[in-house]
Amino acid sequence: MFRSALRLHKSIASPLAASFRAKARLHTVPSLPYTVEAGVTPLLSPAALKIIYSDHQTGLINRLNELIAGSPYEDKLFYEVLMDSASSLNETQIFNNASQAWNNDFFLRSLSSTPSAMSDALAKRIADSFGSVEVFKREFKTNALGLFGSGWTWLVEDKEGRLVLLNTYNAGSPHHRRRMQRNDETATDHDFASQAQNPYSGVSKYSAPAKLMANNSYVPILCISMWEHAYLTDYGVTLEGRKQYLENFFKTVDWSLVENRVFRASGF
């Protein structure tokens, strides 16, 4: 009897969501701290950012919404969808889309056109694990260039408090042990001596050990997208182009965000 007309329904902004309003809650693409038209200098031009964000991220979210409609994942938060679908092979598509969307967003929102410089505390923390910031940058680049194919290169913290590097291929995620897609867990032997001849093997002494760890073994701190669509527009596929991409990456990372992740709630 009462007044449903007078109650205000908050309409959801996304046009896709409007058509589904009566049925399901949809995921929407989160906004970036910078505009797509401006790009993120010097790393991504507006055209590249459009491909990564406007096309790729939106496509992933739309596909995810399609996939979870009517499934038990329907009303779950994004991170819950990611972690719950990771353990099931039937929901591989859901996990892949969710993980790629998460990785992409994590990557894009760590960038800034006016990044803050690395603070001394963060530099010391990196130096504790790598020796020096220069070594960290060099090893990061080496790991990223050694990722043969599409994937992500991560800086993560492990339970010994050490910052290590991690390569996850395709839509691998450091959150779930079975979905890291590192392509090297089955390797029985890593001879770091061979790094001298093959610096681009993708593993080094600064990499996370190549074995299946428990869940919640790594805390992601920073990542870079080594998917071709990320660097193809501005840098091409040559080795020099990708080296330049990594060079520009370090000029674009907002180190205050990284520091926040490393030091927030530290002391545990």
Next chain:
Amino acid sequence: MRATQVSLYSTGDKPGSGSGSDADDDDILDAMMAGMDSDFSVATPSTPAVPVPENLSSEESESSHVPTPVDIEKRIKALLPEYMSYGGQLAPKPRSALSNNPSPNTLTIAQLLAAGLHLGHSTSLWNVASMPFVYGVREGISIINLEHTLTHLRRACTVTKAVARQGGIILFIGTRDGMSHVTINSAKSCNAYYVASKWCPGTITNAQEIVGPHTPRLPDARAGDLAKPFRPDLVIVLNPIENMIAIKEATRFNIPTIAITDTDVDPRIVSYPIPANDDSVRGVELVAKVLAEAVKEGNKLALETSERLSKERIEDRVDRMKAYGARQ
């Protein structure tokens, strides 16, 4: 030579000579590395390259720069709000289409006015203690200030929702003739209790006599055991002037009370008065529905919490099993 290699790139427990399948590789490597290690400028950091746990005790000296272990579960939990913000944003929950009940946060004073909640009693009958809630007088009756009505209603809803969330027993009392359907429907819609006909004195203070005969006994009760009736945790009275005894009983046992207090009632007799007109069926129905909606929301939260807790308990147990080496 091999010893030099191991010390330069000390990989801890990897002598390299053990595995038979890599013997050839090692020989080739040895041959290639024979005179060559000095030519390669491979990174050798100042820190020891061995990431073995025994180095990481907290008594380690400053000069070795070895990071201290972290509690990674806590680290991830601390960073979880940030991690949950990445990827995609889930659209906010729409109001349930099945519920016709208005929410206190979207109620407007115009709605309260339309329901007639502002019409107090004749000024000759007023209770002085209700004066703060009276806006003025018109045509011989006191007009209740609907801003106070709204704020007090919202407060009552918060209390109700919190009690329901803790799993508390909520009792609706509404004994006027034309309003029994209001009491019954609003209570039934949120799985609460109601008294729609006369309040029997002693229902709370003498519960054993009055409610006891109707209370089911515990499954393991011995013969001759009395049933133990329970007390409500919140009492909502829709017409307090006829149910003073109920309010007194609740107060005696420290049970919080909510009531629709008109201008002829002292609002201080209940814990959370809602100054409004208790004569209009439309008005009372609006208030009862809003409170019932708050109870429903509290019930839903309680259900979510208990589901989450049981899921966490199960996962905790599975983690502990895995730590002991059980296969997944």
